[in-house]
Amino acid sequence: MIEVVATLYPRGDRTKPREIGRATLANDGSGTASRGNYQATFGHEGRLWKTSEVKGFHRQSKNVWHLLYECLHQALGGL
Numbered sequence: 001m002i003e004v005v006a007t008l009y010p011r012g013d014r015t016k017p018r019e020i021g022r023a024t025l026a027n028d029g030s031g032t033a034s035r036g037n038y039q040a041t042f043g044h045e046g047r048l049w050k051t052s053e054v055k056g057f058h059r060q061s062k063n064v065w066h067l068l069y070e071c072l073h074q075a076l077g078g079l
Helices: 064-075
Strands: 002-008 018-027 035-044 047-058
Touching: 002 064, 018 064, 035 064, 047 064
Parallel strands: none
Antiparallel strands: 002 018, 018 035, 035 047
């Protein structure tokens, strides 16, 4: 499982961090060594915002940022 957390530091003050978003990307275990299938959830300020799934992700030629992009792209309806 991969988690990406968006943290706000008001006015750059690192003593007062506030989590404003979280993405959780989970391999569903049904893929192969070269292609993975993932379920993603996106939260905003502690609440579920969007979900998505990515099938057949080329995990040997793409990195985590590609996976995050593909999950977000699918969650937002391909915008």
